[in-house]
Amino acid sequence: xxxxxxxxxxxxxxxxxxxxxxxxxxxxxxxxxxxxxxxxxxxxxxxxxxxxxxxxxxxxxxxxxxxxxxxxxxxxxxxxxxxxxxxxxxxxxxxxxxxxxxxxxxxxxxxxxxxxxxxxxxxxxxxxxxxxxxxxxxxxxxxxxxxxxxxxxxxxxxxxxxxxxxxxxxxxxxx
Numbered sequence: 001x002x003x004x005x006x007x008x009x010x011x012x013x014x015x016x017x018x019x020x021x022x023x024x025x026x027x028x029x030x031x032x033x034x035x036x037x038x039x040x041x042x043x044x045x046x047x048x049x050x051x052x053x054x055x056x057x058x059x060x061x062x063x064x065x066x067x068x069x070x071x072x073x074x075x076x077x078x079x080x081x082x083x084x085x086x087x088x089x090x091x092x093x094x095x096x097x098x099x100x101x102x103x104x105x106x107x108x109x110x111x112x113x114x115x116x117x118x119x120x121x122x123x124x125x126x127x128x129x130x131x132x133x134x135x136x137x138x139x140x141x142x143x144x145x146x147x148x149x150x151x152x153x154x155x156x157x158x159x160x161x162x163x164x165x166x167x168x169x170x171x172x173x174x175x
Contacts, residue, residue: 030066031045031048031049031052032049032052032053032066032067032069032070033066035048035049035050035070035073036049036070036073036074036077037073049070052067053067053070053071108131108132108134108135109128109131109132111131112124112127112128112131113128
């Protein structure tokens with residue numbers, strides 16, 4: 001066992017506190033350091049960096065390294081934002097085109113009834129019924145093509161059960 005030595009303990013604690021304060025960097029007053037590095041961008045730091053950069057340019061002062069790095073990051077960010085804006089504008093116009101096409105749909109009964117104030121005539125009624133029949137035929141055709149009816153599902157299940165029963169019977173006879 002070591003004897004208790006208070007001066008040694010105090011000296012070590014005192015030395016550790018000095019080394020901790022030496023490792024933390026002093027806060028910088030340079031506005032360019034963290035302006036565009038955060039995601040999302042800290043708008044107040046971004047505005048401070050922009051105003052400092054504008055003052056440097058207006059006063060025709062040379063740009064130091066942090067200011068040059070900030071200009072590079074700023075141009076990269078602006079190009080990225082421009083590309084995102086162009087993509088979003090194209091998506092918006094495409095979606096607006098779809099909405100306009102749906103709004104101006106002239107299929108079936110709408111085409112027959114468009115611009116007519118009186119729809120109580122015999123020929124308009126026949127045209128509307130013909131369009132309704134076409135719509136019903138399309139619905140039946142798409143239902144047959146894309147979905148399986150309940151009877152088909154029952155037949156598949158029962159045929160699978162029959163196959164399983166035959167397999168079980170063959171296994172029992174082999175033993």
